[in-house]
Amino acid sequence: RKEVEQDPGPFNVPEGATVAFNCTYSNSASQSFFWYRQDCRKEPKLLMSVYSSGNEDGRFTAQLNRASQYISLLIRDSKLSDSATYLCVVNYYLSGGGGTASKLTFGTGTRLQVTL
Amino acid sequence: SQTIHQWPATLVQPVGSPLSLECTVEGTSNPNLYWYRQAAGRGLQLLFYSVGIGQISSEVPQNLSASRPQDRQFILSSKKLLLSDSGFYLCAWSSLGTNYNEQFFGPGTRLTVL
Numbered sequence: 001r002k003e004v005e006q007d008p009g010p011f012n013v014p015e016g017a018t019v020a021f022n023c024t025y026s027n028s029a030s031q032s033f034f035w036y037r038q039d040c041r042k043e044p045k046l047l048m049s050v051y052s053s054g055n056e057d058g059r060f061t062a063q064l065n066r067a068s069q070y071i072s073l074l075i076r077d078s079k080l081s082d083s084a085t086y087l088c089v090v091n092y093y094l095s096g097g098g099g100t101a102s103k104l105t106f107g108t109g110t111r112l113q114v115t116l
Numbered sequence: 117s118q119t120i121h122q123w124p125a126t127l128v129q130p131v132g133s134p135l136s137l138e139c140t141v142e143g144t145s146n147p148n149l150y151w152y153r154q155a156a157g158r159g160l161q162l163l164f165y166s167v168g169i170g171q172i173s174s175e176v177p178q179n180l181s182a183s184r185p186q187d188r189q190f191i192l193s194s195k196k197l198l199l200s201d202s203g204f205y206l207c208a209w210s211s212l213g214t215n216y217n218e219q220f221f222g223p224g225t226r227l228t229v230l
Contacts, residue, residue, distance in 0.1 A: 004159075032217060034218060041204075041226070042223070042224075043206055043221040043222060043223055043224045044160070044206070044221050045221070046218050046219075046220065049218065087159075087160075091217060093217075101148040101150070101165045101166075101167050101173075101210070102148070102210055102217035102219065103162060103165070103175075104150075104160075104162070104208075104219055105162075106159045106160040107159060108157075108158060108159040109159065
C-alpha cells in the first residue's frame with residue numbers, strides 16, 4: 001500500500017466549478033500535512049498547510065481527519081490558472097546525522113484541468 | 117527572503133559518466149537540506165537529507181551520493197550514471213521552527229541519461 005494515495009485524475013472541470021480532491025495516508029505517526037501545487041515541468045510549490053481544525057485560504061479549503069487518516073482540498077470558483085497537479089503531502093520527523101529533519105512523503109498527485 | 121538555486125537546469129549525460137548537481141540556499145542559516153528525485157509519472161522520492169555541514173543521511177540505497185561542504189550548499193553526485201538515474205532532481209530546504217516544517221523547493225535539474 002502506498003504511504004499517500006491520491007486519485008490521479010485528470011479532473012476536467014469548467015471554469016467556475018467547485019472541485020474536491022481526496023487523499024489518504026497510511027502512517028499514523030504523520031504529524032503535519034500539506035497541499036502542494038506542481039505545474040508541468042516545474043518544482044512543487046506550497047499551496048497550504050492543513051490544520052487539524054481545517055483551514056481556508058481564499059477559494060481553497062483544506063480538511064484533515066486524523067481518525068480516518070484522510071485529507072481533502074476543495075477549490076471553489078475554479079480558474080483557468082488553477083490547472084496543475086495537486087500533491088498531497090504528509091510529514092513526520094526523521095532523526096539522523098546528529099539532528100532532526102522533516103520527512104515529506106508525497107502522493108503522486110491529482111491532475112486538474114480547468115476549461116472555458 | 118530566502119531563495120534556493122539549482123544548476124544546471126537541464127543535463128544530458130551518457131551512461132557511465134559522472135554527475136554533480138549543485139544546490140545553494142540564500143537568506144537563511146542552518147537550513148535542513150533535501151534531495152528528491154521525481155521520475156516520469158511518479159511521485160517525489162526523498163534521496164538524502166542533511167541537518168548540518170558534513171551530515172548526510174540516505175533514505176534509499178542507490179547509485180548516488182550527497183555532500184554538504186558548506187552550510188547552504190548541497191551537492192548530489194554519482195561516479196557512474198545509470199539509465200535509471202534519469203529524472204527531475206529537486207533540492208529543498210526547511211527550517212525547524214517554521215510552521216509545520218514546510219519545505220521549499222528549488223527549480224530542479226532535469227537529467228536525461230542516454
